[in-house]
Amino acid sequence: MAARSWRDHLPQGSRGPHRLILVREQDAQHSGSGCCGRLGEAHTDLGGAADYRHSRVLMQDIGAVYREVRARLPDLTVEVVDPRNTVWLYPAVWQDARAAGRSARECFAGLRRAGAALAVILDGEVLFSGRMPQTADVVAAIEQRLSGS
Amino acid sequence: MPAFYLIVITLGAFYLGYRFYSKYLAERVYALDPNFKTPANELADGVDFVPTNKHILLGHHFTAVAGAAPIVGPAIAVYWGWLPAIAWVILGTVFGAGVHDFGAIVTSARNRGQNIGTLSGKVISARASTLFLLIIFFLLTLVNAVFGVVMAILFEAHPGSVIPAVIVIPIAMCIGQWVYRMRGAVLIPSIIGLVLLYAAIPVGQMFPIHVDGLADMLGLSVRTTWVILIFAYTWVASRLPVWLLLQPRDYINGQQLLVALAVIFTGVVVGWDTITAPAVNDVAEGTKHWFPYLFITIACGAISGFHSLVASGTTSKQIANETDARYIGYGGAMGEGALALAAILACTAGLGSAADWNTAYASFGAASGGALDHFVTGVGHFLSNIGIDAALGASFAVVVVVTFAGTTMDTGVRLQRYILEEIAELAGFKALVGKTSLLTTLAVLIPLALALVPGGDSSGGKGFAFGQLWTLFGTTNQLTAGLALSVISVWVMARNRNPLAAIVPLTFLLFMTSWALILNLLDFLAQGSWMLLIMDAGIFVLTAWLIVEAVTALNRQRRTA
Numbered sequence: 069m070a071a072r073s074w075r076d077h078l079p080q081g082s083r084g085p086h087r088l089i090l091v092r093e094q095d096a097q098h099s100g101s102g103c104c105g106r107l108g109e110a111h112t113d114l115g116g117a118a119d120y121r122h123s124r125v126l127m128q129d130i131g132a133v134y135r136e137v138r139a140r141l142p143d144l145t146v147e148v149v150d151p152r153n154t155v156w157l158y159p160a161v162w163q164d165a166r167a168a169g170r171s172a173r174e175c176f177a178g179l180r181r182a183g184a185a186l187a188v189i190l191d192g193e194v195l196f197s198g199r200m201p202q203t204a205d206v207v208a209a210i211e212q213r214l215s216g217s
Numbered sequence: 218m219p220a221f222y223l224i225v226i227t228l229g230a231f232y233l234g235y236r237f238y239s240k241y242l243a244e245r246v247y248a249l250d251p252n253f254k255t256p257a258n259e260l261a262d263g264v265d266f267v268p269t270n271k272h273i274l275l276g277h278h279f280t281a282v283a284g285a286a287p288i289v290g291p292a293i294a295v296y297w298g299w300l301p302a303i304a305w306v307i308l309g310t311v312f313g314a315g316v317h318d319f320g321a322i323v324t325s326a327r328n329r330g331q332n333i334g335t336l337s338g339k340v341i342s343a344r345a346s347t348l349f350l351l352i353i354f355f356l357l358t359l360v361n362a363v364f365g366v367v368m369a370i371l372f373e374a375h376p377g378s379v380i381p382a383v384i385v386i387p388i389a390m391c392i393g394q395w396v397y398r399m400r401g402a403v404l405i406p407s408i409i410g411l412v413l414l415y416a417a418i419p420v421g422q423m424f425p426i427h428v429d430g431l432a433d434m435l436g437l438s439v440r441t442t443w444v445i446l447i448f449a450y451t452w453v454a455s456r457l458p459v460w461l462l463l464q465p466r467d468y469i470n471g472q473q474l475l476v477a478l479a480v481i482f483t484g485v486v487v488g489w490d491t492i493t494a495p496a497v498n499d500v501a502e503g504t505k506h507w508f509p510y511l512f513i514t515i516a517c518g519a520i521s522g523f524h525s526l527v528a529s530g531t532t533s534k535q536i537a538n539e540t541d542a543r544y545i546g547y548g549g550a551m552g553e554g555a556l557a558l559a560a561i562l563a564c565t566a567g568l569g570s571a572a573d574w575n576t577a578y579a580s581f582g583a584a585s586g587g588a589l590d591h592f593v594t595g596v597g598h599f600l601s602n603i604g605i606d607a608a609l610g611a612s613f614a615v616v617v618v619v620t621f622a623g624t625t626m627d628t629g630v631r632l633q634r635y636i637l638e639e640i641a642e643l644a645g646f647k648a649l650v651g652k653t654s655l656l657t658t659l660a661v662l663i664p665l666a667l668a669l670v671p672g673g674d675s676s677g678g679k680g681f682a683f684g685q686l687w688t689l690f691g692t693t694n695q696l697t698a699g700l701a702l703s704v705i706s707v708w709v710m711a712r713n714r715n716p717l718a719a720i721v722p723l724t725f726l727l728f729m730t731s732w733a734l735i736l737n738l739l740d741f742l743a744q745g746s747w748m749l750l751i752m753d754a755g756i757f758v759l760t761a762w763l764i765v766e767a768v769t770a771l772n773r774q775r776r777t778a
Contacts, residue, residue, distance in 0.1 A: 113332070114632060122397060131262055131264035133263070134264075148273075151468075152280065152467060152471045153276040154471065154475075155276055155475070158404070180402060180404055183402050183407075185400065199400050
């Protein structure tokens with residue numbers, strides 16, 4: 069039996085040869101650790117939206133990239149993940165970077181920059197971390213990398 | 218019996234539950250359709266609606282539902298013996314939490330990702346939305362009260378843990394500056410933060426913090442002094458911007474949860490400890506009996522209504538395929554059950570001999586007042602199995618619990634502020650609207666008053682009512698689960714599927730909750746505990762209201778069908 073890879077776990081129709089990981093905080097994580105501090109969407113409805121405005125801005129910035137990438141590069145696998153999801157994020161970035169032929173040193177450098185409140189990672193390479201330019205420029209950078217691969 | 222056997226039995230039962238019962242739920246009850254276009258796909262905007270890999274989403278969902286509550290409940294409930302506690306964790310997870318969490322995701326996903334509050338208004342009745350708001354009000358009041366006491370108990374019993382628990386605050390603030398202001402990546406800072414935090418544990422042991430002097434000056438007990446200091450801290454913390462403390466502390470908490478689970482289970486396996494607690498504890502006549510109190514003492518870890526709030530409205534907006542709901546909802550419930558298992562192991566196999574256990578759990582008051590102390594002592598013992606000093610291990614466990622409890626209180630007070638404002642608006646008290654400081658003060662004073670209610674709990678004659686508060690919190694949490702199960706039941710009936718899988722836990726929970734509330738009511742009346750009596754009566758009214766709403770909605774649906 070063939071070894072299973074992350075692509076086997078993806079929904080049908082999203083198993084392209086390249087993977088884009090968009091890192092940003094999730095709403096579900098917004099109200100503090102522990103079940104008793106999480107009210108999910110009810111938290112936002114009750115007024116929490118104002119508290120987390122800065123995180124929403126980043127979510128919306130990444131959302132714009134997501135929509136643009138989905139429209140222009142439908143075959144590209146796109147994952148959106150919270151930087152606190154360390155169990156998934158770091159192994160995934162490492163695996164993608166190794167699969168793309170990067171050295172261990174480059175892989176470690178990638179890991180160091182991957183977990184930010186906002187990051188754009190293509191095939192294990194961290195294109196933007198912490199800040200990013202306009203959506204069009206981000207998508208152009210992704211397309212440029214893909215055309216060069 | 219070796220504690221390891223309990224791990225095998227529990228995880229084996231979870232596996233069978235997932236393999237067979239969740240399959241039944243997926244195929245026969247919720248009738249999952251792999252071709253159904255989920256809200257994540259239909260409304261994909263990359264912000265709220267994002268089709269997400271199920272492994273990623275399980276991580277988000279699990280860390281959102283797991284916290285300190287599945288530790289506290291089981292740590293108290295082993296008072297009745299390890300067998301009732303573990304049996305309820307297994308049965309509750311397999312037939313309650315699994316159905317509830319899984320069902321909340323599916324029901325919400327089939328309703329464009331709406332949350333359970335909105336859905337209850339839509340599926341049950343318009344009044345149910347008000348009911349939801351009131352349940353949340355009681356829930357948050359009790360959450361803040363119990364976690365305030367939890368932290369005070371731990372600081373009093375483990376003064377060596379105060380420095381590491383406090384040092385988390387400046388560490389989190391530095392991470393907050395780095396991540397949100399300087400937009401830096403968090404891997405290295407969070408590792409440094411964790412190392413600094415753990416390095417502070419031996420420092421704390423060398424310089425234990427006692428507040429006896431302050432307590433004497435104020436004429437209060439040490440525990441009361443700690444409770445007041447903790448609520449004063451919460452007032453300040455809840456006024457800070459969330460990016461400064463609340464959010465960055467979450468980066469540390471997430472790692473701590475994983476480290477704690479890993480070391481506890483490793484310690485049990487390496488040490489091959491045996492369970493010294495009795496299977497069923499022959500409790501004294503006249504004390505709280507496990508039936509019905511067990512079912513409200515362990516809420517999180519067996520079934521918790523809080524999960525429906527995360528499952529609906531957020532997780533449901535991100536499932537890429539409807540069939541993923543089984544893995545995420547049922548799987549997340551099992552993860553929480555594993556946390557409860559860890560707490561049961563620590564309090565039944567980590568306290569030393571059977572005589573030590575009997576001393577620790579001599580009465581319900583000692584069990585509840587000392588529950589967290591027992592847990593951290595047990596974890597300390599497990600860590601000693603892997604070569605870490607037991608006192609340092611116990612401090613580590615205190616820091617884990619306190620950072621979760623502190624974050625929960627910070628959020629709880631913020632939310633309570635919003636709810637009080639909403640209630641003030643509804644009631645026409647315009648003077649309160651927009652007064653953040655006043656609202657925060659009220660949000661702190663209400664649970665503080667509850668936390669200071671005298672009672673019979675002690676692990677040294679301190680006389681708090683923690684056990685009673687905890688059971689009230691459990692009833693409110695089960696009430697929230699009841700509301701979600703009502704919505705799920707009505708929705709399943711509307712699809713012409715057999716709703717028994719949801720109706721049975723619903724009926725069980727409402728019956729046990731009502732029974733426990735009535736017993737508590739009589740106790741509080743006899744003791745003259747008026748504040749607890751008012752809380753209990755209020756929750757009982759909400760329960761009766763929910764029963765009427767649920768029966769009416771189910772009957773209406775049955776007639777329609």
